[in-house]
Amino acid sequence: MDQQPIDPMLFRKTLGRFATGVTVISVPHGEHAHGMTANAFLSVSLDPPLVLISISHRAQMHGMLSVGDCYGVSILSEDQELLSRHFGGRPVDWLDVPFVWEQGMPLIRGAVAHLIARVVEVHPAGDHTLFIGQVEYLDANEGYALLFYAGAYAQLTDRRDPHVAETLGFGFIDPPKQRP
Secondary structure, three states: OOOOOOOHHHHHHHHOOOOEEOEEEEEEEOOEEEEEEEOOEEEEEOOOOEEEEEEEOOOHHHHHOOOOOEEEEEEOEOOOHHHHHHHOOOOOOOOOOOEEEEOOEEEEOOOOEEEEEEEEEEEEEOOEEEEEEEEEEEEEOOOOEOEEEOOEEEOEOOOOOHHHHHHHOOOOEOOOOOOO
16 A cells, blocks of 8 residues: 655644643753743653653753653643743743753742652654653643643633533633734
């Protein structure tokens, strides 16, 4: 069977139909912090508690992680779109990034959740590398997460108590905001 190659732009557009949360992955870098926006973040295991981030080989963050290193994950709140854009390659010079430090790791203040994970496995995968981390710290806050859908930011519209929505197992998203 002769299979046609998958068009990269169609692949990206198709997978964009999967709504994700938006995170900032962060590490200490000298006296400062380095961060990058990522929506390629997921839970891998409950026991032990493992998460995975997928980092492009071209990203500066790629060279900052190896087995034994820690990274922070800040799951952004719906009002932190500007921070997502900043760490996603559209830096805002005047932006004062609200880092908080926990266990020596920079995290974004006001995020709906924070995790710190230690890299336990590294797997090359095409033009990315998968970094599996064992969670060593976590914290969740009230609020709603920033979403990314069809190439644009989106927000939850179901404003019931988050615990009720979790119990019922559903929520809804606003139509995506168009990129400028």
